[in-house]
Amino acid sequence: MPSTYTLHFDTPAFKGDVTIPLGLYINGEFIDPVEGGTIEVVNPATGRAITSVAAGTKADIDIAVRAAKAAYKTSWGLEVSGVQRGKLMSKLAVLMGEHIEQFAALDALANGKPYLTAYNRDNKGAIAVMEYYAGWADKITGKTIETNKNKLAYTRHEPIGVVGQIIPWNVPMFSLSLKIAPALATGNTVILKPSELTPLSALLFCTLIKEAGFPPGVINIVNGYGATAGQAISEHPHIGKVAFTGSTLTGRKIMEAAAKSNLKPVTLELGGKSPNIIFDDADLEQAVKWAIHGIYFNHGQNCSAGSRIFIQEGIYDKFLEQFTQAALAIKVGDPFDESTYQGPQVSKTQFERIMGYITSGKQDGATVHIGGERIGTEGYFIHPTIFTECKPEMKIVREEIFGPVACVMKFRTEEEALEQANDTTYGLAASVFTKDIDRAVRVAHALEAGTAWINCANQTEIALPFGGFKQSGIGRELSEYALENYTNVKAVHVNIGLKL
DSSP states (O other): OOSEEEEEEEOSSOEEEEEEEOSEEETTEEEOOTTOEEEEEEETTTTEEEEEEEEBOHHHHHHHHHHHHHHHHHTSGGGSOHHHHHHHHHHHHHHHHHTHHHHHHHHHHHHOOOHHHIIIIIIHHHHHHHHHHHHHTTOOOOOBOOOOTTEEEEEEEEEOSEEEEEOOSSSHHHHHHHHHHHHHHTTOEEEEEOOTTSOHHHHHHHHHHHHHTOOTTSEEEOOBOIIIIIHHHHHOTTOOEEEEESOHHHHHHHHHHHHHHTOOOEEEEOOOOOEEEEOTTSOHHHHHHHHHHHHHGGGGOOTTOOOEEEEETTTHHHHHHHHHHHHHTOOBSOTTSTTOSBOOOSOHHHHHHHHHHHHHHHHTTOEEEEOOSEESSSSOEEOOEEEESOOTTSHHHHSOOOSSEEEEEEESSHHHHHHHHTOSSOOSEEEEEOSOHHHHHHHHHHSOSSEEEESOOSOOOTTSOBOOSGGGEESOBSTGGGGGGGEEEEEEEEESSOOO
């Protein structure tokens, strides 16, 4: 296969050429996979192939592990100060900023998300995450703990070593930075597998690693399929920790493989079925706007999407009317059109999955209030969809759809809303809208979710942790909390007077 591929963009949002390498990035070099496989990358706006990239397998993960182990022992880990790690990460963030237009164009092309979303949220966010953890790199500290006069006792937070990371396709560069940055800050070396659907921006990122000054083997990016490269990461005996973002089903498989191999710890950021509770006294106009953002942002392909919308009966009709008008006004179309809010779903498989849920909702007796249909005949576009007359036992209410599909339900009392909101196996995020501050805080505290938003939705902050309760995951990402995922705590006892 050719070593690079150049994409020519001539769009309203971005014009220019972007050249990407097509191989695996291992030990500071681009190499061909041992078994020579490829992955076809498809433009979801057209359904046509963009190019093909190398597909790594277990043999390539083995090579990457050896490179990462060698780097950890000789040129990273405890051999490099936190100050130096932070400087390299800061340099990498600067380089990412210099190429932000190219990253956004690649993500818009392969993912289908609007270019402006990829630019302003995903990639600016990715840069900010890298900068944030660069600042943490020289602040990884333990504690001195008083025990008795004959002992000096303290703790060290040491890097785990080689860590494996598997990221999703819905926010490609943000997910990459979210995983890599805390691992690097704490002194680990990394083997990361991008999604096979959206590997292009990760490949461009690889070209910046050496330029930033990272030693070979510290960051390794191995494209591949989940069943091969992903499985190899999960079960590799010399990978000391694995982090994954994706579906709960896949998370179970990764956890099982990690347990059966070397009992490596796992961080899992999994699915969600987030409730959005809107009380009678909410600011109706703002509640509608946030509800639209909560479910339709990123085409509904968002783990914290507010897909279950509970409306108190006093404003149900007014809310539904305004929510419907706002959904109908959403511009669905070309990701490179600056007026587009919703592009295509990421792939044919995801498109068919969402349409299958829409069919299920109809069969179960829910009412398609608007949408529920494909847009056009080319690409994977779906009308923003609203279901009414939804019941708690319906598949569309209980399972994560990961698409632009909202289930709207009516409630009477606060207790009823909480009971329905918490009646789920998931617990990633939740929203509550009310002008009553007592109720707002009371409900936020009672919701069984790792994040509770009051009078907003789908808002993350780098300095606040993100992760789930129940089957929405294990561990936290973002903030200082994420650093805990990548260190081992060692207790040191120094005898300064005890005699036997």
